[in-house]
Each structure stands twice: as C-alpha cells, then as structure tokens.
Amino acid sequence: MEGDSTTNLLINFLQEELALSPAAISVARKHSETSCGPLPMVLWKLGMISLHQLQQIFDWLGY
Numbered sequence: 001m002e003g004d005s006t007t008n009l010l011i012n013f014l015q016e017e018l019a020l021s022p023a024a025i026s027v028a029r030k031h032s033e034t035s036c037g038p039l040p041m042v043l044w045k046l047g048m049i050s051l052h053q054l055q056q057i058f059d060w061l062g063y
Helices: 002-016 022-035 039-045 051-061
Strands: none
Touching (some): 002 051
C-alpha cells in the first residue's frame, strides 16, 4: 500500500535526519490517529520538532 510505504519512509526520515526517538514518534502517531491530524503537524503541536524542522519535513514530502 502506497500510504504505508510513505509513512515508513517518513518515519525513517524523522529518525535518521531529525534524530527523533522511536518513542517520540510512537506517541505522535497515537495522537495523529485520535486527532486525525497529519503526523508532522502533531509532532510540531506536541513540541517535539521546531518550526524549522516542520518545514524540512514538508520540503522532504514535496509540499
């Protein structure tokens, strides 16, 4: 499934390029599922990434 592949690539990017821990990503994913928000926005709202890092993610995603 394309969405799962993109999600896995995003998680890899978050861990490798932004040095986010698997635990932080897991918490954000749970919040993302319950709030129906995109993972990058949830990470930012929870204070796990900076605005600059959010822009890096959007650039990586091609937004």
